[in-house]
Amino acid sequence: MPTAISVENVYKSYMRDKLEVPVLNNVSLTIQEGEFIALMGPSGSGKTTLLNIIAGIDRPTRGRVLVQGTDIATLSEATLAKWRSRHVGFIFQFYNLIPVLTAYENVELPLMLTPLNKAQRKDQVERALAMVGLADRMKHYPKQLSGGQEQRVAIARAIASDPDILVADEPTGDLDKRSADDIMTLLERLNQELGKTIVMVTHDPAAAERAGTVRHLEKGDLLPEEKMR
């Protein structure tokens, strides 16, 4: 299977009161196209930082990140923004929907950056919402939805522009067990039926079990691979 993401010797540190705090220590990781990988580790282990670097919303201090052959660390901010809109779908722990927009409008938001016309956008939005089982909630505002439904709208927003990669940061972290299970089932479907490459950060072992691969980070170091299935 071709490589979707290649992280090569990525070192990342932050400056805190003139002190350099290392977060990732020369991490290398390869993710194949269509792989579903879970990143686990205690708080401060660097898993979210690694996810952010892969998604192109943070930059490594050193090292290379190749996503489908593009070294995203070298892209300018504007080019990187455009690249993200085409290649990456984001799923956040707290959904991060825009409260003044309906479910439909929230899902349509990333499509505003594409050359699609209104009818094409409508088609994409309806398909994405149908995929997550919320075709009947299009006109609802986030506050009118449950947590699980909000996360499903967020997933619909992430897949609306048909990106190759989905990154999910604790997608079940704010949900009850049943909703969390529904969300994981949905991510599994996106991975298996649509072939999306998924990189997920989670603290939840039950969620991690649903991924094909689990990688652990500890104090910025990536531990050896653990195949789930």
Added chain:
Amino acid sequence: MKILKLIFKNALRHKLRAFLTIVGIAIAVMAFGLLQTVVTAWNAGVEAAAADRLITRQAVSFIFPLPYAYKDQISKLPEVKNVTFFNWFGGVYIDKNQFFARMACDPETLFDVYPEFVVTPAEREAFLKERNSCVIGADLAKMYKLKVGDIMELEGDIYPGQWQFVVRAIYQPRDKTVDATGMYFHWQYLDERIRQVSPERAGNIGWFAVQIKDARQSAAVSERIDALFQNSRAETKTETERAFQQGFVASSGAIITSLNVMSFVIIGIIMLVLGNTMIMSARERTREYAVLKTLGFTGGHLSAFVAGESLIISFLGAGLGLAIVYPVVAMFSILVPKGWFPVFNLAPSTVILAASSAILVGVLASIIPLRRALKTRIVDGLRFIG
């Protein structure tokens, strides 16, 4: 969905805050419009001044008279088209609180030199024929419910005695800048009576209004007129009507400057009000901006969101303020004695100034929140807890 729709929804997200900000801006714009209208009213005489009219007055001071006989000499200059004159009468009509200009004039030439006072030929004829007749402005007629044929009784102060005038004409102002609160009567009627009681005061007028053939020659003609009366017992000073009116306004310069400063302080207050709202709003939305950036929205998009929101609020405030200022100005002009501000209208320049100030304020108020939104890194924005 259009980007504009999102900007609109965001601008009105906190309804109470948006409402209070819009009302705040509206009140400020209204106050700005009213103050600027007062300034414009103060300068109305200057604005209404004709380019082809010169004013010849006593060189020492405006309050000293000039001989009536100067009229013929001025009229003979080849550059002069027409000459008329006025004499300030003063007096009391009804009571001392009723203020408006009451002047003796030359009825033969008044309407030739001042074509902005529009009367019907029949009324003009009637005014000319009757020695104790007067012509009054339409606003004055409206204010005192006067009509043609009514008697106006004045008690003289500069020229003591009881004075009766018959209204024979009511002039309409040619445009909004023309004072329609004046009262003009025959100078000869005044002179004849003064000659009987104070002969030494007879044969004098206040100032001449000289209509010239070529406005571009005003400086040269002014010099020629003044040269005619050099070394006489009453030397003259001639200047353009605009300069003459500006001389009056200059004496109230400090008040006008204060009003101008106040009106621009108000613009500053609007900016602080809107800036505060925008900073609060952008701070609350730090995480949302980070999400938008994550989704691929660029700095240009964020600029449109933040500046657009600020502009929408400032536009709504300015629109409401301008809608209010018209009735407020109208009410103000009714409440303030007409003589104070004969011409009191909201000038188009004031509306343009208020609207363009609102645009400027909208843009300026968005600079700090926009800078913050652009500078915040996505990862920091996503961690923000507002």
